[in-house]
Amino acid sequence: xxxxxxxxxxxxxxxxxIGEVTSxxxxxxxxxxxxxxxxxxxxxxxxxxxxxxxxxxFPALKASMMRTPVVAMCLEGTDAIEVVRFITGYTNxxxxxxGTIRGDYCMSNQQNIVHASDSxxxxxxxxxxxxxxxxxYDLGDLNMDRLYALDLS
Ligand code: TYD
Numbered sequence: 001x002x003x004x005x006x007x008x009x010x011x012x013x014x015x016x017x018i019g020e021v022t023s024x025x026x027x028x029x030x031x032x033x034x035x036x037x038x039x040x041x042x043x044x045x046x047x048x049x050x051x052x053x054x055x056x057x058f059p060a061l062k063a064s065m066m067r068t069p070v071v072a073m074c075l076e077g078t079d080a081i082e083v084v085r086f087i088t089g090y091t092n093x094x095x096x097x098x099g100t101i102r103g104d105y106c107m108s109n110q111q112n113i114v115h116a117s118d119s120x121x122x123x124x125x126x127x128x129x130x131x132x133x134x135x136x137y138d139l140g141d142l143n144m145d146r147l148y149a150l151d152l153s
Contacts (some may be wrong), residue, residue, distance in 0.1 A: 088100060089101055
């Protein structure tokens with residue numbers, strides 16, 4: 001079972017899409033094991049988007065991430081990191097496939113609804129960045145056999 005970090009960006013908050021986007025993840029079969037609303041600042045964004053420092057869009061990206069609080073959530077499921085990236089879709093909403101979250105809900109590169117960890121290494125770092133251990137819950141095996149069967153090869 002994997003865990004991954006998702007942020008519902010200010011564009012989602014401003015457009016009243018928190019419930020709708022969250023329900024996409026839940027309906028898919030991912031479980032929310034941590035969730036909170038937080039206002040990001042320069043320090044955390046410089047760290048979170050360190051790979052983009054120096055890009056021309058970096059200042060605008062940071063400003064856009066501080067317009068409202070974001071909703072941070074930790075999602076759990078089999079192959080959760082890859083599955084969440086897959087249903088999130090391509091970065092630029094105008095090029096994202098219909099049926100993906102970005103493809104269905106946005107028209108922008110920057111205001112693209114969600115952030116999702118892109119690898120097991122990033123997920124581990126990002127979950128720690130946004131959640132204290134005591135803010136994450138172990139929901140046990142409840143219903144897991146109805147969501148996932150073992151992949152038998
Ligand atoms: P990136 O990590 O490349 O993409 P992703 O969010 O899909 O992992 O970029 C981080 C964010 O930076 C992206 O979600 C939106 C913003 N961004 C822009 O505003 N313009 C751009 O040209 C790119 C590549 C990203």
